[in-house]
Amino acid sequence: MTTPTPKIRLADVHKAFGPKVVLDGIDLSVARGESVVVIGGSGTGKSVMLKCILGLLRPESGSIQVDGEEVVGLSSREREQVMRKFGMLFQGGALFDSLKVWENVAFGLIQGQGMERARARDIAIEKLAQVGLAASSGDLFPAELSGGMQKRVSLARAIATSPEIIFFDEPTTGLDPIMADVINDLIVKCCKELGATALSITHDMASARKIADRIAMLYKGRLIWVGPAKDIDRSGNEFVDQFIHGRAQGPISMELRA
Amino acid sequence: MTDLLAAIGRIFLGFLTHTGRLSAFTATAVSHVVRPPFYPRLILRQMIEIGYFSLPVVGLTAIFSGMVLALQSYTGFARFSAEGAVATVVVLSMTRELGPVLAGLMVAGRIGASMAAEIGTMRVTEQIDALTTLSTNPFKYLVAPRILAGTLMLPFLVLIADIIGVFGGYIVGVYKLDFNSATYISRTWEFLEPLDVISGLTKAAVFGFLITLMGCYNGYYSRGGAQGVGAATTNAVVSAAIMILVFNYIITAMFFGK
Ligand SMILES: Nc1ncnc2c1ncn2[C@@H]1O[C@H](COP(=O)(O)OP(=O)(O)O)[C@@H](O)[C@H]1O
Ligand SMILES: [Mg+2]
Numbered sequence: 001m002t003t004p005t006p007k008i009r010l011a012d013v014h015k016a017f018g019p020k021v022v023l024d025g026i027d028l029s030v031a032r033g034e035s036v037v038v039i040g041g042s043g044t045g046k047s048v049m050l051k052c053i054l055g056l057l058r059p060e061s062g063s064i065q066v067d068g069e070e071v072v073g074l075s076s077r078e079r080e081q082v083m084r085k086f087g088m089l090f091q092g093g094a095l096f097d098s099l100k101v102w103e104n105v106a107f108g109l110i111q112g113q114g115m116e117r118a119r120a121r122d123i124a125i126e127k128l129a130q131v132g133l134a135a136s137s138g139d140l141f142p143a144e145l146s147g148g149m150q151k152r153v154s155l156a157r158a159i160a161t162s163p164e165i166i167f168f169d170e171p172t173t174g175l176d177p178i179m180a181d182v183i184n185d186l187i188v189k190c191c192k193e194l195g196a197t198a199l200s201i202t203h204d205m206a207s208a209r210k211i212a213d214r215i216a217m218l219y220k221g222r223l224i225w226v227g228p229a230k231d232i233d234r235s236g237n238e239f240v241d242q243f244i245h246g247r248a249q250g251p252i253s254m255e256l257r258a
Numbered sequence: 259m260t261d262l263l264a265a266i267g268r269i270f271l272g273f274l275t276h277t278g279r280l281s282a283f284t285a286t287a288v289s290h291v292v293r294p295p296f297y298p299r300l301i302l303r304q305m306i307e308i309g310y311f312s313l314p315v316v317g318l319t320a321i322f323s324g325m326v327l328a329l330q331s332y333t334g335f336a337r338f339s340a341e342g343a344v345a346t347v348v349v350l351s352m353t354r355e356l357g358p359v360l361a362g363l364m365v366a367g368r369i370g371a372s373m374a375a376e377i378g379t380m381r382v383t384e385q386i387d388a389l390t391t392l393s394t395n396p397f398k399y400l401v402a403p404r405i406l407a408g409t410l411m412l413p414f415l416v417l418i419a420d421i422i423g424v425f426g427g428y429i430v431g432v433y434k435l436d437f438n439s440a441t442y443i444s445r446t447w448e449f450l451e452p453l454d455v456i457s458g459l460t461k462a463a464v465f466g467f468l469i470t471l472m473g474c475y476n477g478y479y480s481r482g483g484a485q486g487v488g489a490a491t492t493n494a495v496v497s498a499a500i501m502i503l504v505f506n507y508i509i510t511a512m513f514f515g516k
Contacts, residue, residue, distance in 0.1 A: 051387070054387075054390070054391055055390075056387045056390060056391075076395060079390075080393045080395065083390065083391055083392070083393045084393050086391055087391075088388070088391040090384045090387065090388055091384070092383055092384055094383055094384040094385050094387065094388040095385075095388075096380075096385055096388070097379075097383075097385075098376075107392050107394070108392040108393065111392060111393070111394040111399065112392050112393035112394060113393075157392075161392075
């Protein structure tokens with residue numbers, strides 16, 4: 001084999017909820033250490049795609065491989081092993097609101113890896129510092145933080161176990177432009193430091209340009225364009241053009257009206 | 259006609275899916291209760307929440323039930339000059355029936371509702387998905403500690419309720435109905451058998467299991483934001499209350515049925 005095994009490989013993945021088809025044949029490979037961003041309108045199934053890879057949802061058909069290992073249909077115990085490779089920043093943060101901030105960040109270390117609380121706490125404080133939060137914020141509860149701080153805590157939790165693969169689901173949505181850029185920088189920095197493979201979702205083009213090596217566009221259950229981030233402005237695809245310029249007129253709105 | 263048949267068919271299928279899902283949930287939950295690893299910290303926290311913090315409401319329910327039992331049976335039994343049976347009636351009713359059933363219903367309202375709301379909120383805010391991605395099984399972390407704590411703590415609560423209820427009867431008997439204190443106490447012990455208390459505590463353990471099971475189950479499968487969580491909370495309490503009454507009959511028949 002001359003080409004190395006991709007870190008993540010999706011082949012012909014289908015997922016529907018009842019009669020509603022969400023993913024209709026997704027093919028995507030992400031190489032080790034690469035950062036791929038998936039763009040697409042709201043409700044097109046971007047989060048569903050990530051959840052299928054994580055095994056939170058089960059696709060009806062198709063194959064998903066992580067490091068060459070098939071992960072569709074693993075038992076919950078085998079799944080726990082595969083999960084150790086992953087970190088995930090959820091769209092809504094999904095912080096545990098009954099736990100303090102530092103316990104949230106240290107969760108994967110304490111529960112997942114069985115580390116002692118004192119040591120996990122030190123690492124958590126260190127990770128909080130990496131995302132620009134003071135050690136004192138570690139003793140607060142998530143509800144006491146602003147939206148931007150919650151995103152940063154989620155980011156710290158996603159990277160706390162130094163995962164090989166990190167998923168970011170709309171990391172900048174709902175933040176002001178400056179905070180969004182701070183988060184983008186943090187994502188780039190964290191991925192570089194960990195040498196991690198990243199798969200992100202966004203509909204914020206500034207964010208996509210900043211963190212992506214490659215960009216893929218999801219539309220109607222398929223990836224209609226995949227290419228290097230620098231080529232996004234000359235994709236030659238009218239759907240992509242309409243999306244990145246945020247125009248109301250174009251093939252996408254015509255489809256909606258039809 | 260075909261519409262009617264289709265509707266009946268749909269309801270029947272819905273019922274089957276529901277029972278199937280509940281059975282699978284119960285089996286998985288129980289397997290995690292008995293299989294290591296355990297979370298002593300979480301079990302202890304739930305035991306305190308269920309056992310200790312339910313004491314006031316269970317105690318109040320028990321004392322007034324004991325008091326009204328003494329009063330009712332006195333005035334009722336006076337019609338055929340059987341007032342002497344008051345102490346016996348109070349202690350048998352409390353230990354066999356009212357202690358477990360009333361404590362069970364009160365705890366269902368308190369604990370069942372809060373479990374469904376908490377787990378339901380965790381479901382709709384993706385905290386349960388986050389647990390999985392942090393290599394932690396939600397059954398092990400959320401469901402098993404609650405079910406174990408409920409099954410262990412309800413007998414303890416009911417034992418306290420029995421004692422307080424009998425004490426309530428004693429107060430009314432001695433201070434209102436002018437029984438001799440020593441006579442009342444000896445009448446209380448005279449016809450009480452170990453099986454009366456044991457059957458009541460067995461009921462309590464089963465009720466504790468049912469309450470926490472329904473709380474966790476309804477929360478775990480809730481969907482659709484705040485409204486879904488509200489529905490899950492109501493369902494948890496109503497289904498637990500009905501199951502308590504049904505199982506109360508079944509267990510009574512098993513212990514005392516001819
Ligand atoms: N668990 C679920 N059950 C039913 N439908 C779902 C579920 N999750 C997502 N969907 C539907 O799938 C579609 C895609 O959702 P999602 O992936 O969250 O979109 P987005 O691209 O904005 O992240 C939506 O129409 C949503 O209603
Ligand atoms: Mg989404």
